[in-house]
Amino acid sequence: MVHAPILAIAVPLLGAFAAPLLAKLDKRARDAWVLAAGLAVAVFGIAVAVKVLGTGTPWVYTLGAPSPGAAVTQGGFPIRIVLVVDALGAFMGIVAILAGAVGLLYGLHYLREEEGKTLGLSLLLLLWAGILGLVYTGDLFNFFVFLEITSIAACALIGYRVWESRPPEAAFKTMTMYTLGGLLVLVAVGLLYGEHGALNIAYLSKLITGSAVERLALGLLLGGLLMKAGAVPAHMWAPDAYGEAPAMATVVLVANTQASIYAIMRVVFTLFGGALARPGIGWLIASLGTVTVIVAVLMALIQRHLGRLIAYGAVSQIGYMLLAVGVAAVARGGFGEVALRGGIFHMINDAASVGLLFLVAGAIRRAVGSVDLMGLGGLGRSLRWESGFFLLGALALAGIPPLNGFASKFLIYESAFRASPILSAIAVLASILLLAVVVRAFHGTFLGPEPKEAPPSPKGMLVAMGVLALLILVLGLFPGFFLGRLVGPAAKALLAGRAAYLAAVLGG
Amino acid sequence: MSVVVRTITRVVLPVALAFGGYVIMHGHLTPGGGFQGGAVTASIVALLVVVLGGERLKGAKGWLSVLEDVGAIAFVALAFLGIGATFFRNILAGSGGLFGAPVPTGPNPGNLNTAGTLPLMNWAVGLKVIAGLGSVVILLSLFGREDG
Numbered sequence A: 001m002v003h004a005p006i007l008a009i010a011v012p013l014l015g016a017f018a019a020p021l022l023a024k025l026d027k028r029a030r031d032a033w034v035l036a037a038g039l040a041v042a043v044f045g046i047a048v049a050v051k052v053l054g055t056g057t058p059w060v061y062t063l064g065a066p067s068p069g070a071a072v073t074q075g076g077f078p079i080r081i082v083l084v085v086d087a088l089g090a091f092m093g094i095v096a097i098l099a100g101a102v103g104l105l106y107g108l109h110y111l112r113e114e115e116g117k118t119l120g121l122s123l124l125l126l127l128w129a130g131i132l133g134l135v136y137t138g139d140l141f142n143f144f145v146f147l148e149i150t151s152i153a154a155c156a157l158i159g160y161r162v163w164e165s166r167p168p169e170a171a172f173k174t175m176t177m178y179t180l181g182g183l184l185v186l187v188a189v190g191l192l193y194g195e196h197g198a199l200n201i202a203y204l205s206k207l208i209t210g211s212a213v214e215r216l217a218l219g220l221l222l223g224g225l226l227m228k229a230g231a232v233p234a235h236m237w238a239p240d241a242y243g244e245a246p247a248m249a250t251v252v253l254v255a256n257t258q259a260s261i262y263a264i265m266r267v268v269f270t271l272f273g274g275a276l277a278r279p280g281i282g283w284l285i286a287s288l289g290t291v292t293v294i295v296a297v298l299m300a301l302i303q304r305h306l307g308r309l310i311a312y313g314a315v316s317q318i319g320y321m322l323l324a325v326g327v328a329a330v331a332r333g334g335f336g337e338v339a340l341r342g343g344i345f346h347m348i349n350d351a352a353s354v355g356l357l358f359l360v361a362g363a364i365r366r367a368v369g370s371v372d373l374m375g376l377g378g379l380g381r382s383l384r385w386e387s388g389f390f391l392l393g394a395l396a397l398a399g400i401p402p403l404n405g406f407a408s409k410f411l412i413y414e415s416a417f418r419a420s421p422i423l424s425a426i427a428v429l430a431s432i433l434l435l436a437v438v439v440r441a442f443h444g445t446f447l448g449p450e451p452k453e454a455p456p457s458p459k460g461m462l463v464a465m466g467v468l469a470l471l472i473l474v475l476g477l478f479p480g481f482f483l484g485r486l487v488g489p490a491a492k493a494l495l496a497g498r499a500a501y502l503a504a505v506l507g508g
Numbered sequence B: 001m002s003v004v005v006r007t008i009t010r011v012v013l014p015v016a017l018a019f020g021g022y023v024i025m026h027g028h029l030t031p032g033g034g035f036q037g038g039a040v041t042a043s044i045v046a047l048l049v050v051v052l053g054g055e056r057l058k059g060a061k062g063w064l065s066v067l068e069d070v071g072a073i074a075f076v077a078l079a080f081l082g083i084g085a086t087f088f089r090n091i092l093a094g095s096g097g098l099f100g101a102p103v104p105t106g107p108n109p110g111n112l113n114t115a116g117t118l119p120l121m122n123w124a125v126g127l128k129v130i131a132g133l134g135s136v137v138i139l140l141s142l143f144g145r146e147d148g
Helices: A004-025 A027-055 A087-110 A117-136 A140-158 A166-196 A201-207 A212-229 A237-244 A247-271 A279-301 A306-331 A335-368 A384-398 A404-419 A421-446 A459-477 A479-495 A498-506 B003-025 B034-052 B060-084 B117-142
Strands: A059-062 A082-085
Touching (some): A004 A117, A004 B060, A027 A059, A027 A087, A027 A117, A059 A498, A082 A087, A087 A247, A087 A335, A087 A459, A201 A247, A201 A498, A212 A247, A212 A306, A237 A306, A306 A404, A384 A421, A404 A479, B003 B034
């Protein structure tokens, strides 16, 4: 288990590359292999989280070194690529593992052999490896590489249904935005490398003094990552991508978007948490987040494609997270930490509730062949489990107590109110509108005067949805447990834990 | 295709193959490496598409995709070789065997038999790029036809 952080990234990579070869031999061998790889990733990721949260210090793993802990060479310069998993990285790893495992389980039953099941599973594993790499890495260039891995795998998955007209268009749109965002990040990495000659996040963080080049790099990093997260001026790819991607991929795409939010946190609080810790950055992110929340919800109100409707809901949740990050960057400590806890907790809640809604939409599409709200209706009788899951996910998304969305949103409202009551008021208003959106979606899909017949979903898909539904209930009923054990340490690791992060890599 | 194109291809093909192989093989000594050499070698596929037409190369797609997978697996497997110490640990460097000669210090023309797993990784990447770009070129040549 000394190698757990890298194995969590390397095993899905190996799984993704070997799956097509195995598929040529036997389809069942491929399924078993993919399941085994998924299980191994879950074991390694949870082992990492258990150790990091247990010891309370970041886990540093140096690639290619004589021993995993030898991050710096003589003279204190970190020359090798390092993985640094602190409490936040471990938490994000758990979110990614949850989304990936559910997506994989669902995908094994959802994808059809003749439509390219092997490719779908292979790309899903690749996307998974990319997200885990993104949240575990402690090297800025490595970070960019994993960003690109997720972009390419995500876009290929979005365009999975090449025989239809919309998915390739959505994939192209997403690719354009991801590439543009990736380029901005690359230029920023280049600027920082040119200025300091280093790529290690901890080392760079120590050297940053606030020069003009560094400010430019911060702006470029934030711009690129906000594009990838789907914040409002650059959100137009998200509804297309989420709406057209196969459902099992959408769950992982949501985790991918959250990895971008994680990256924004890492940049704002760890990399630029020293000399450039200005409240102005926080106000910028918070206002973008608020605009995202309200615009996305208003757009969700007028959708008639169920996938796009949920997708706009997902974008609005990204807005809540950005609002939390922004408020935390304004205050850094005090109510800022409360905001950060809300934002971090909201990630796992969002992955569970939005993920569940997308999975149900996928099951409906598989059963009926369409997700147009004008043509749907009356499915509540034949798709009983699905309708229950949808209602649960929808209410959790809208933040109705005692479900999980309420706990995290309440933390965000409370802390945003301390920063500026207007932000908080808009966020609450958007949440109410969101309830109207999901009620309309539920009514349009499952209720109606005439019951409709639909074939039941495979058991595996129901199990995958059941896992997320159970998680929503557990997270909602015992938020204190998760806030104390998982979310609290993660928020602390970002604010007060910055010194520990630097010390873990650089020593002293 | 015209005689001129055929003849020139016949001349250029071995040269491109040798140059691509050289760039991959000397990746740890000179500028270039697996990706660049692979791209050079994959240009042969582009030449063949021009000469023979994509239709006759259609059968190669399956083989190329297997080759691409093998290259990728080989890369990860080479990284796993070092797992006794750490992932990506270069255990072949300085071991005296294949690519295991010690690196000479001071000005020297560069010893091919050095750098341990790095040349092997270059070959793995090279294989993947040859296969990947090759199938991209073949697929592009097939687009826009009725039988696609």
